[in-house]
Amino acid sequence: DxxxxxxxxYLVKRTGEKVFLECVQDMxxxxxxxxxxxxxxxxxxxxxxxxxKMKEKGDIPxxxxxxxxxxxxxxxxxxxxxxxxxSMYLCASSYMSERDRGGSPLHFGNGTRLTVT
Amino acid sequence: xxxxxxxxxxxxxxxxxxxxxxxxxxxxxNNLQWYRQNxxxxxxxxxxxxxxxxxxHSGRLRVTLDTSKKSSSLLITASRAADTASYFCATDVYTNxxxxxxxxxxxxxxxx
Numbered sequence: 374d375x376x377x378x379x380x381x382x383y384l385v386k387r388t389g390e391k392v393f394l395e396c397v398q399d400m401x402x403x404x405x406x407x408x409x410x411x412x413x414x415x416x417x418x419x420x421x422x423x424x425x426k427m428k429e430k431g432d433i434p435x436x437x438x439x440x441x442x443x444x445x446x447x448x449x450x451x452x453x454x455x456x457x458x459x460s461m462y463l464c465a466s467s468y469m470s471e472r473d474r475g476g477s478p479l480h481f482g483n484g485t486r487l488t489v490t
Numbered sequence: 491x492x493x494x495x496x497x498x499x500x501x502x503x504x505x506x507x508x509x510x511x512x513x514x515x516x517x518x519x520n521n522l523q524w525y526r527q528n529x530x531x532x533x534x535x536x537x538x539x540x541x542x543x544x545x546x547h548s549g550r551l552r553v554t555l556d557t558s559k560k561s562s563s564l565l566i567t568a569s570r571a572a573d574t575a576s577y578f579c580a581t582d583v584y585t586n587x588x589x590x591x592x593x594x595x596x597x598x599x600x601x602x
Contacts, residue, residue, distance in 0.1 A: 377532070408592075416533075416578070416592040431589070463532055476521035476540065476582050479590060481532035 376400070379464050379482035386489050392451040394485050396464030403469040405447035406479065407431075407439065410461040422447055423469070454489045461486050494522075494579045494593035502599040509566040511596040513579030514559075520582045522555055523590065524564050527576045536564075536577075571602045 380395035398405065406421040408431075418431030420439040428439050436458060440448045447466075451458055465479040497512045513522070521540045525533040537553045539546045539562070546553045552565040566573055576597045580590040 413594065415594040416580075418589060418591075421589065465533075476523075476538060478523055478535035478538050479525075479533070479580075480535065481525075483532045484530070486530075 377464055377466055377480050377482040379462075379485050381485050382483065384485060384487045386451075386454050386487065388455060388489055390451075390454045390489075392454050392487065392489075394449040394451075394462055394464075394487070396447045396449070396466075396482055397445050398447075398466040398480070399445065400466065400468070400480070401444065402466035402480070403444070404467045404477075405441065406465045406467075407437075407447065407449045408463045408465065409433070410463055410484070416463065419449065454487075456489050459487060459489045494581050494591060496577070496579055496593045496596040498596060499594070500597045500599075502601065503569060505569060505571055505600055505602050507569055507600075509569050509573070509598055509600070511564045511577050511598070513562045513564070513593060515562075515579075515581045516560065517583060519557075522553075522562050523580045523582070524551075524553060524562075525578045525580060525592075527578065527595070529575075533578065566598075569598075569600045571600050574598060574600045 377398045386392050407419040408416040410416050417433050422428050422441045438450045462485045464482045467477045467479050494513050494515045523538045524536040527533045539555045550567045555562045576595040578592050578595040580592045
């Protein structure tokens with residue numbers, strides 16, 4: 374079974390702090406993603422990566438950056454945390470789908486609930 | 491912008507009944523996926539249906555896809571209390587499933 378592990382279940386940070394959210398997957402997946410989930414807004418894609426050292430902006434990248442130095446690890450960085458970044462953050466991974474050309478499902482971690490005060 | 495929208499937003503049924511959730515989307519897709527999320531947890535993949543497929547089954551789950559109407563439905567038969575969760579549809583417009591776009595979800599409550 375694929376395991377996607379997010380380093381913290383709950384985090385409380387102060388406004389202006391630099392915050393690191395870590396995600397590790399153990400299935401050699403090429404693709405990794407960061408979503409945030411807010412009531413009434415569903416899941417929104419922040420950043421994603423198709424390969425090591427590669428990153429692409431999702432729908433809401435402002436205020437965030439990412440790092441992918443190793444294939445199994447994808448980090449989300451809040452450069453200067455603000456209260457509107459209080460949210461549930463979900464990491465996901467998937468394999469590159471050219472193998473069957475039909476798309477591959479996302480495997481999610483359990484999420485990190487971040488509160489910025 | 492959200493591609494998928496689930497309907498209804500909330501559904502409450504008795505154990506043993508069937509539950510049907512619908513998803514509508516706006517643009518042409520490569521595939522559509524359904525996920526389940528238990529309270530406070532991550533999402534779990536249920537079924538992926540490709541754009542050239544019309545129906546797919548997995549255990550008590552049945553998914554249909556109508557690309558002409560840009561809609562999909564998820565049917566859970568003989569529901570159990572353990573099926574209580576939020577259910578999301580997600581659509582991919584690229585062959586490499588990655589930029590999946592999620593709807594707001596349907597919250598299903600199954601009463602014992």
